[in-house]
Amino acid sequence: MESISIRFFLTRTGLSFLLILFGSSLLSQSGAPGSIRVAFYNVENLFDPTNDSTKNDDEFTPEGMRNWSDYRYREKSNRMAKAILSIGEWEAPDVVGLAEVENRKVVVDLTQTEVLRKFNYEVVHYESPDRRGIDVAMIYRKDKLNLIYSKPIPVLMPEDPSFATRDVLYAKLVTTGKDTIHIMYCHWPSRYGGQAQSEPKRILAAQTVRGVTDSIFGFDKDAKIVIAGDFNDEWNNISLRNYLTNSTDSAFTLVNLMAQLPASQGSHRYRGVWSYLDQVIVSKSLMDGKDLDLYNLKAEICNHEFLLEKDEKYPGQKPFRSFIGMKYHGGFSDHLPIYIDLIQQD
Numbered sequence: 001m002e003s004i005s006i007r008f009f010l011t012r013t014g015l016s017f018l019l020i021l022f023g024s025s026l027l028s029q030s031g032a033p034g035s036i037r038v039a040f041y042n043v044e045n046l047f048d049p050t051n052d053s054t055k056n057d058d059e060f061t062p063e064g065m066r067n068w069s070d071y072r073y074r075e076k077s078n079r080m081a082k083a084i085l086s087i088g089e090w091e092a093p094d095v096v097g098l099a100e101v102e103n104r105k106v107v108v109d110l111t112q113t114e115v116l117r118k119f120n121y122e123v124v125h126y127e128s129p130d131r132r133g134i135d136v137a138m139i140y141r142k143d144k145l146n147l148i149y150s151k152p153i154p155v156l157m158p159e160d161p162s163f164a165t166r167d168v169l170y171a172k173l174v175t176t177g178k179d180t181i182h183i184m185y186c187h188w189p190s191r192y193g194g195q196a197q198s199e200p201k202r203i204l205a206a207q208t209v210r211g212v213t214d215s216i217f218g219f220d221k222d223a224k225i226v227i228a229g230d231f232n233d234e235w236n237n238i239s240l241r242n243y244l245t246n247s248t249d250s251a252f253t254l255v256n257l258m259a260q261l262p263a264s265q266g267s268h269r270y271r272g273v274w275s276y277l278d279q280v281i282v283s284k285s286l287m288d289g290k291d292l293d294l295y296n297l298k299a300e301i302c303n304h305e306f307l308l309e310k311d312e313k314y315p316g317q318k319p320f321r322s323f324i325g326m327k328y329h330g331g332f333s334d335h336l337p338i339y340i341d342l343i344q345q346d
Contacts, residue, residue: 035341035342036094036095036144036145036175036341036342037087037088037093037094037095037339037340037341037342038093038094038095038096038181038183038226038228038339038340038341038342039084039087039088039093039095039096039097039302039337039338039339039340040096040097040098040099040185040228040229040230040278040280040337040338040339041080041083041084041087041096041097041098041099041333041335041337041338042098042099042100042187042230042278042333042334042335043080043098043099043100043101043333044100044321044322044323044332044333044334044335045060045100045134045322045323046076046077046080046098046100046101046102046106046110047060047068047073047102047106048060048073048102048103048105048106048109049061049062049068049069049070049072049073052102052103052133054133055102055103055132055133056131056132056133057102057133059326060102065326066323066326066328067328072328075330076322077106077109077110077113078113078114078115079322079331079332080110080332080333081110081113081114081115081116082115082306083307083332083333083337084096084110084115084116084337085115085116086302086304086306086307087302087337087339088339092116092119092121092141093339094140094141094144094145095138095139095140095141095145095173095183096138096139096140097136097137097138097169097183097185097228097229098110098136098137098138098139098185099134099136099166099185099187099229099230100134100187101125101134101135101136101137102133102134102135103125103127103133103135104123104125104137107123107125107137107139108123110139111123111139119141120141120142120143121139121140121141121142122139122140122141122142122147123137123138123139124137124138124139124140124147124150124169124171125137125138126151126152126167126169128152128154128165128166128167129154129164129165129167130164130165130166131164134166134187135166135167136166136167136168136169136185136186136187136229137169138150138169138171138183138185140171140173144175144176145173145174145175145176146173146174146175147171147172147173148172148173148174148180149170149171149172150169150170150171150172151170152167152168152169152170153167153168153169153170153184153208153209153212154167154208155167155168155188155189155201155204155205155208156204156208157201157204163201165188165189165201165205166186166187166188168184168185168186168205168208168209168212169184169185169186170182170183170184170212171183171184171185175342179224180223180224181224181226181342182216182223182224182225182226183225183226183227183228184209184212184213184225184226184227184228184229185228185229186205186209186227186228186229186230186231187229187230188201188202188205188206188229188230188231188232188233188239189201189202189205189232190232191232198232199233199237199238199239202231202232202233202237202239203238203239203243205231205239206239206240206243206244207243209227209244210243210244213225213227213252213254213283214252217252217283221252222285223283223285224283224285224286225254225282225283225286226280226281226282226283226286226340227244227254227280227281227282228278228279228280228281228338228340229278229279230277230278230335231277231278231279232277233277234258234275234276234277234279235256235258235259235276235279236259240256240279240281244256244281245281252284253283253284254281254282254283254284255281255282255283255284255286256279256280256281257279257280257281257282258276258279258280261276265301266301267301267335267336267337267338268319268334268335268336269311269318269319271313271314272311272313272314272315272316277335278301278335278336278337278338279338280338280340300338301336301337301338302336302337302338302339303336306320306332307319307320307332307333307336307337308320309331319331319332319333319334319335319336320332321333321334322334
């Protein structure tokens with residue numbers, strides 16, 4: 001059996017998890033040929049122009065406030081495909097988590113663009129209860145990975161049954177080298193209403209994800225877990241620091257790689273300030289197998305020039321986004337992609 005090492009670059013709990021089988025050995029070293037690239041990208045409102053009476057998508061229709069048309073939708077989809085291809089440096093990444101997609105159709109259309117069609121992506125998508133009608137999805141290359149199991153994990157608030165947000169997307173994948181990877185893609189509740197007021201919702205999301213990881217660790221203390229997504233918090237906020245990456249059992253440690261990155265960089269920019277709302281978090285077993293030494297790893301943001309534009313209000317650049325308010329801007333997204341490489345070795 002081949003082992004896998006990992007080079008980082010820079011998204012319904014219950015008894016069914018008892019049925020998940022575990023395996024593999026993942027270590028972290030420098031990159032090498034034959035890698036498996038795992039990415040996450042918040043694609044900023046990838047809606048089709050057809051009105052869906054079950055969703056709050058009226059503004060993304062030809063009659064809606066955004067004057068959303070088939071032409072603009074196709075242009076947006078093609079731009080997303082170009083950005084995804086660039087994550088792999090013009091060799092499409094093997095697994096991509098996507099946030100802010102309306103439905104399965106937009107994800108399928110994305111994989112069938114001229115840019116991505118030849119890579120034969122398979123789609124994993126579940127409808128979530130989010131009030132805006134946006135979901136988290138995943139695409140993966142069937143020639144590189146086998147999907148063993150997937151499911152949506154709801155973020156529930158027992159004291160408020162009306163609470164609704166995006167599900168966490170869980171997937172168990174096996175490489176051609178027979179190594180197992182557990183991936184969770186997230187899009188946690190926004191900061192709408194203020195950071196402090198909305199924080200309990202993200203703490204709830206953190207507790208949900210932590211519950212899943214602990215369940216997995218309970219059956220395999222060396223499980224290889226990648227958690228990626230748009231968390232709407234930074235690595236040092238309470239939701240991530242105290243409720244997800246914190247553990248009293250060192251064997252169950254989760255490491256947020258964004259903690260080692262410069263404060264002057266980020267994946268999202270607001271009023272001239274960069275932040276790491278998009279993050280990648282890994283289990284201890286994805287490290288060097290001996291000690292937790294973050295300084296041997298380097299997380300990166302995918303920040304190609306065509307994904308950026310000059311910030312007219314503040315010094316520097318910002319993501320070249322699709323919308324500024326309700327006005328169509330014709331760019332890519334208000335977030336930059338993140339990605340990791342899993343290296344298979346003999």
